Amino acid sequence: MSTRPRWLRYTLGALDFLVPVALYYALRAAGVSAYLSLLAGALASLVSAAVTLVRDRKLDEVAAFMTAVLVLSTLVALIAGSPRFLLAKDAWVTGAVGLWFIASCWAARPLAFHLARAVGEGRFGWPSDWDGLWEQAPRWRRMWRIASVAWGIGTLLDAVLRWVMAYSLPIDVVPALTQVLFILTGVVLFVVTNVYYVASGAMNPCSRLYDGVPDEVRSRTASSARRRTRQPSGSRSASS
Secondary structure (H helix, E strand, C coil): CCCCCHHHHHHHHHHCCCHHHHHHHHHHHCCCCHHHHHHHHHHHHHHHHHHHHHHHCCCCHHHHHHHHHHHHHHHHHCCCCCHHHHHHHHHHHHHHHHHHHHHHHHCCCCHHHHHHHHHHCCCCCCCCCHHHHHHHCHHHHHHHHHHHHHHHHHHHHHHHHHHHHHHHCCHHHHHHHHHHHHHHHHHHHHHHHHHHHHHHCCCCCCCHHHCCCCHHHHHHHHHHHHHHHHCCHHHHHHHC
């Protein structure tokens, strides 16, 4: 598994979504047709996903999610069609991701839980042992299901906007605008759900969110959270 810091792996993963756009405009500037430029960008995403799989061998939840989206996007792009269809593929993929978020509420753990745990478990004021909390705290389970529904609805709305842009705007404008929409949707959903987590009491081990969790576990969680909060930034960096 890769020894690079998580923040670096996730940043590089996010950049994989920007590479096809940069390649598209570079090829268009060189006189390549819109269809071939879009197809080249999709194939570049597939190569990037393959390199990640070979290099890291084992992916955590966030990296696996990003890789799955890139592969799905590439497979859709390989279906023969017009440039408009290739532009609309992002709408299909984003819509599938939205349905994935919602459907995961009936799985053992919702998708929002898996993605947040890879980054937050035991960090940034979050408690540790999320699986234990899942078994013991009904409100904890409900919070993650609601968050998954929120992400699902947000990404479905994003998909609708992508579809409209793909078939109504000039072709060369759409790739850049869809990336702006990608960033905007992610930021809005991240802020909204994190405000919801704080309001639900996720950062407070004594909140009702943790009803059902034994008192001794709450005490250990509260002590751990206080130590992480007081830990100097230099030693925290060294420990990570």
